[in-house]
Amino acid sequence: MLRYVAHRLLQAIIAVFGVLTIVFIVMRFSGDPTLLLVPEGASQEAIDALRTELGFDRPVMVQYIDYLRSLSHFDFGVSVVQRIPAFDIVAARIPYTVLLAAGAIVIAVGVGIPVGIAMAVRRGRWLERSLAAVVLTGQSMPSFLSGILLILVFGVILGWLPTSGAGDLKALVLPSIALGALSMSTFARMARISIVDELGKDYVRAGRARGLSLAGVVRRHILRNAAIPIVTIAALEIGNLLAGAVIVETVFAWPGIGQLAIQSIQSRDFLVVQVIVLLISFVYVVTSLLADVAYALIDPRIRLAR
């Protein structure tokens, strides 16, 4: 088990280093931010002076080595726009994104898995068909549309919930639904498929033959066996929630990392963008690592294979 985890950890470290390098290359070759920071009509001398101040006139290799050295000290640089350490700017937004992702996970898991179970158990009945419609809607409606519709219905028409902002928990409800809808559908479909798969197996028939109720079989045996694909999906969904948050946070004026990413790209605050990309990649790597470890815990065959 330990060897398995160490192996996975090594892979994760290589992945993180690859990300660091790709981020550097993409950020440096997508253009020189100096021109975007000076007022229109600035003289060439003023532009050159600022470029020197910011260090963009140095050779790329020197910038790269400098970049790696800074990162090894956890120094992510100072935002050229806000003049605050870039990491602090991003760190201040993390709680909002975590809160929103948590809200979305609650919707996705809390609704998605029971719906998936219900659809599997009541296969071919009217309940499955009507739930399938819900799942399809959640899956096919883009969040910028569902976001605006939710604001319109619950914010403007009914006036039950705030239209934007991050003042209180009430403000979390609509963005969580908009963000969690897609994952909810994914969880529901995955849960349905893997439970249907398991339902056809001999141990289920054996359990039923011993007099166990269907609910009992599902609860005591099927859920554990059906969990592996669901855990894989959950790990990937956390990454998707961070990525999807870009749109939802913009629509709902929710001050998380996604909204910050958009603003920083617009204002060409490239150090902040860099921190955000590194952070999201890091979360992806860590969640996949955790998922791998979780498989090994759930299914002994995986850890013993090594």
Added chain:
Amino acid sequence: MRRLTFVAAILACLITPAAAQTAKQMLTIDAPNDAATLDPHLQWDADSYGVYRNIFDNLLTRDATGKIVPQIATAWRFVDDTHVEFDIRPDVKFQDGTPLAAEDVVFSIKRITNPAFKSPQLSQFDQIADAQALGSAKVHLTMKTPYPVLLAQLVKLSIVPKAYVERVGDQEFNLKPLGSGPYKLREWQKGVQVTLDANASYWRGKPPFGTVIFRAVPDVSTRVADLKTGRADLIRLLPPDEAIALRSDARLAVLTVPTERVGYLFINAQAGPTTDVRVRRAIAHAIDKQALVEALLQGFGKPVNSIGAEPIFGYVPAIAGYDYDPAKARALIKDAGAEGATITFLTSPAYDRRVVEAIQQMINDVRLKAEIVVLDQATFLRRRQGMPADAGGLALGVWSCACQDADGTIFPLFRSGSTWSKYSNPTYDAAVDAARSTLDEAKRLAEYRKAYEILREDVPGLGLYQAFASYGARKELKWQPTPNESLFVMDMSWQ
């Protein structure tokens, strides 16, 4: 996305919203972004400026008609062409009670002009060679050369408290700014909102609202929803579609103002088929500005004859433009032997794609072949400001120097040697050089008239329209927006 927000806006119009708030002591403004900095010397994008300009006073300001008038300086005299003296208002106090003196003004100038400070506004003030305090009530500025735009630039200089900035340091000052303006910072919730409280002892009188909140709401449909539900009283950056939809709501008002921003078409005079002046004139005849303004800007703009507009000093409205005349354009193209010539049309996501495509169509209609090349903004700027051969034949631009002077408009755009200019004419250079080296307004106007006439003949660029700024507001809000798009809460009130 645009279509969806439009549909949402229409739906929103059909609906009766919830009861509006009645907290009259409070004003809430929705802006597209949070302030980047509240240190007034660090950033001057519209969202930062809109907030911190209420915390600070500037040396000078503009009145509702656009005239430069006193604020912290009560009067000023040009000792000679390169020396100016300002009298500093004696009764102004910073929000911590310390008096504002000439030393603070000198400190503010030296701070923003210090290259190591890296202010993006440096180029607006780098003509200032030195600043000295003469006692506590006079400031003496020395210019590198005679600089007629100095006063227009000083309108953008906020006065910061020397003692406080030196005590807390730049980083802390940015987070806890302290000025002499009508509002003081209560709380800055990054990415969410900035809350300001009235400065009861403000020298110009009691501010109109006890509390002002600037919220960051990036999506325009959400800003509109906020306005309709009373979550916001005033929203900034309202596109034409949304503005037209809002007009039907009796409780709301759309406030619109012509700005100093001018949409123009750059035409490369130093590379490609457009090197021939006949091709450039043909392009000028090919473009139907009226149609652009009516169909795409939906009336939220005004066609112009040259690259300028009324709020800009030096602009000559009397100079005729080119009529929309495709037949004449085709004749000129034929004459130049340029039929079917390919012209690169550089653009970036910062420019309205519909306008770019409409212009492409108009140009293709006169038998040229405009090819749109979409670049990211940084690459676009690098090529547009780089060598003529690399700058493309055409590019759209929306220009504002935020100084309301032709020296900040047609000088950087077309003077030989400027990064933006792909054009060279010694007579034109002489005219704009003369206009920037004298303080005599009549002489400056005469030189700009000459310059604009040359631009009309040579067409290194074509003025398209004067852009309008639109705001959505509750009907009870009394406010007249200004051409420089300031958000001075002092000028607003409930009626």
